[in-house]
Amino acid sequence: MSHTATAIDTRRTDGASDGGRRLHALLVEFETPSAIKEAARRIRDAGFVRWDTHTPFPVHGIDEQMGIQRTKLPLLVFACGAVGCLTGLVLQWWTNASNVDLPAALNFIRGYPFQVSGKPFWSLPANIPVIFELTVLFSAFGAVFGMLVLNDLPKHYNPLFRSQRFRRVTDDRFFLCVETADPSYDPQHTPALLRSLGGTAVEEVYDEPTPPAPTRIVNRVLVVLLCLALIPPAIIAKARVSRSDSPRIHLIQDMDNQEKFKTQRAYPLFADQRVMRLPVAGAVARGELGDDAHFERGIVGNGYAEQFPAHRPEVRLTAEFLQRGHDKYGVYCAPCHGFDGSGQGRINQRAIELEEPAWVAAAALTDAERRSRPVGHLFNTITNGIRTMGPYGDRISPEDRWAIVAYVRALQRAHYPRAGDLAAVENIGPRERDGGE
Incomplete structure (x- = not known):
């Protein structure tokens, strides 16, 4: 090349x-x-x-x-x-x-x-x-x-x-x-x-x-424009540090002067002179139309329910219902409270073996204090937790919580049977007690 x-x-x-x-x-x-x-x-x-x-x-x-x-x-x-x-x-x-x-x-x-x-x-x-x-x-x-x-x-x-x-x-x-x-x-x-x-x-x-530099006239015009541009910021700065007897200029009326009443203010139209209104008698809040305090919270009136919500078809004290409570109890409750409700679950035993200083032993579900609790109180404890026990309301459905309460009552009855319970068992024939036909 x-x-x-x-x-x-x-x-x-x-x-x-x-x-x-x-x-x-x-x-x-x-x-x-x-x-x-x-x-x-x-x-x-x-x-x-x-x-x-x-x-x-x-x-x-x-x-x-x-x-x-x-x-x-x-x-x-x-x-x-x-x-x-x-x-x-x-x-x-x-x-x-x-x-x-x-x-x-x-x-x-x-x-x-x-x-x-x-x-x-x-x-x-x-x-x-x-x-x-x-x-x-x-x-x-x-x-x-x-x-x-x-x-x-x-x-x-x-x-x-x-x-x-x-x-x-x-x-x-x-x-x-x-x-x-x-x-x-x-x-x-x-x-x-x-x-x-x-x-x-x-x-x-x-x-x-x-290119040639701007002429003197151009420079003067630029200086004047710069000075004019500084006027709005100067007015704003003065307004921020001074007081005025004239009302503010509202550019957007719908935003600055809304047709509403602020909370906790007086209003002469109503008899109590208050803006805040109580809900109308019998009003139901959005999303609470099917609210059942007895079934969903274990509350009747102003206290805990003494009886199971028998009006609900999901809660029937049958053998199948108790078996369901037995299964859920074994999953959520037995690790701490034990399968017999004595409070000696595997987690509690392990914590005692490790000598954990901050460990609080699980309560025995069969003692006199828990036996005296209403069923609504036990249901509320499962739902919201108590002391060191966490809540399970977001993991266990209401019907399963009632099934667990029913099984806990069965454990308490087994530890402390009533006078007629043993007689009822003795009246059952041997083949029936052993599951015979």
Whole structure:
């Protein structure tokens, strides 16, 4: 492949202006990657620093030929991450664990230790998430803004964009550009060096003259407009710190003056002079049309129910109903209260073996206190929990809770039978007691 070089008008390569234009750089065009790599090596050896290569695709090895140093961006990212880590650490300690009295300081920069459930004011594991997030945030800022600064970005204009030949850099041509602002640039020797690189063309790239500065009249108009723009903020600032006898200007009447009554206010229309109204007698709240306090909460009137809700078809004291209570009791109750209701479940026994200091033994369901409780109280205990026992209302349906209560009553009856219970059992024949036909 033959290489030809065009002649350069060296009379205008000294950086002087040409008809108001200034020589910005010399652009050399190449056809192959190997040619531009060799040219880059020679320019590097010549000591130039303000120059660059432009290729349509990455050329392997050209970084070494250009003498490009390893980027400092990783060090910058590490430094920003360290600053973010230290910031998160100090910020949380200062705001949560310090109580330094600085009378001259503003309130929002003073420490304010806050006691939460007896926990320590300063605990490193609890502060790790915020430290981690600030480390990542500062590192990301360092990577993005550091890249922009190191690459001299953003830069929306470059004189190379005016070159018609340079447009082929995105297609099939390779270019090397040496700026006239380079300290090693010489109006006589640099053009000769570029011609000797074997490029297909060498082009002078001129920068267009800077547009003239705005006239004095334009500057005055801009100053006046700026002053006018400051008037609305000044009026708003004055209104915030002053009082006025005139009412406010309501731009949106429907929002500022709504047709409503605020709670706990007086109103002469009603006899009690109150805005708040009691619900109409017999009114039913939304979603409570089928509310049955006896069945769903174990409450009758103002107290706990003494009897099972027999009016509900789901609650029938039959053998099947007790068997259902037996099954649910074994799942939810037996681990703590034991299968016989004595309070010696496996969880309780294990806690005693481990000598857990905070463990509270489960109550015996067969003692006198629990036997005296109404069935509604037992139902409420299963629903909402009591003392260290958690609620099960969200896990057990109302009918299953009543089945458990019925089975608990059966356990209590088995431990403390009544006078007629043994006689009733004795009247059952042997085959019937043993399940015979």
